Amino acid sequence: MAKAEIKEPAAGKTALILIDMVNHLDFEGASDMEAAAKKAAERILLLRDEADRLGVPTVYVNDNFGQWHSERSKLVAHATGEGRPGREMVRRIAPRDNDFFVIKPQFSGFYATNLPVLLPKLGASRLVLTGIAADICVLFTAADAHMREYELWVPRDAVAGESERRTKWALEIMLNSMNAETRGTDEFSLKEWVGMA
Structure with a gap:
């Protein structure tokens, strides 16, 4: 079984x-986000496939959902449990052995995690941020990445996010305050992003 190893610097x-x-999508406000999360997951899967082809590493940064003694397989099992609204989405998008x-214990992927150590080891100074919720965890992670001078x-x-309005608001902040590229995958490709390095 393959394991996540750093074999060569990240493409681009x-x-x-x-x-x-x-994500089990079983929390207050999740029902408002469910359809949008599943739609985003489809785009993320396409990005992940393209990342594989290009040699771009995939990094899952995930809340522990209060499972303080947990690790990857337990979080996946928790999210795919019987009756969990997000179970089918998680089954499709679950991390693979080489990811x-x-x-993370809080909103930002950088707070109290090994992400600040991992990214330099990967040779990554440019990040493609995807996931949920756009106006909380994605936004906080983007802010911390911006302060560390990552291109986004x-x-x-x-x-x-829970609403289209909140998602749009968060994207505007990332565009205007963090100089993030926010074009969708139908307008801009990972190949183009990698080629800009």
Whole structure:
């Protein structure tokens, strides 16, 4: 069985980040996000396939959902449990053995995690941020990445929030305050992003 190893520097100095996509969608406000999250997951899967072809590493950065003694397989099992609204989405988008997986205790993927150590090891200075929720965890991760001078692409069709209005608001902040690229995957490709490095 293959394990996540750093074999060579990230193509285009880029890492694809999936934020909180191992998600049971069983919390207050999740029902408002469910359809958008599942739609974003389809775009993320296409990005992940393209990342594989290009040599861009995939890094899952995921909330522990209060499972403080947990690790990747337990979080996946928790999210795919019987009756969980997100179970089918998680089954499709679950991390593979060669993907990196970082558990976060708070909103930002950088706060109290090993992400700040992993990204330089991967040779990544450019991030593609995807996932949920656009106006909380994606936004906080983007802010911390911006302060660390990472270049950002946050594809508008690969993130989701509780409402379209809140998602649009978050994307505007990332565009205007963090100089993030926010074009969707139908307008801009990972290949183009990698080629800009």
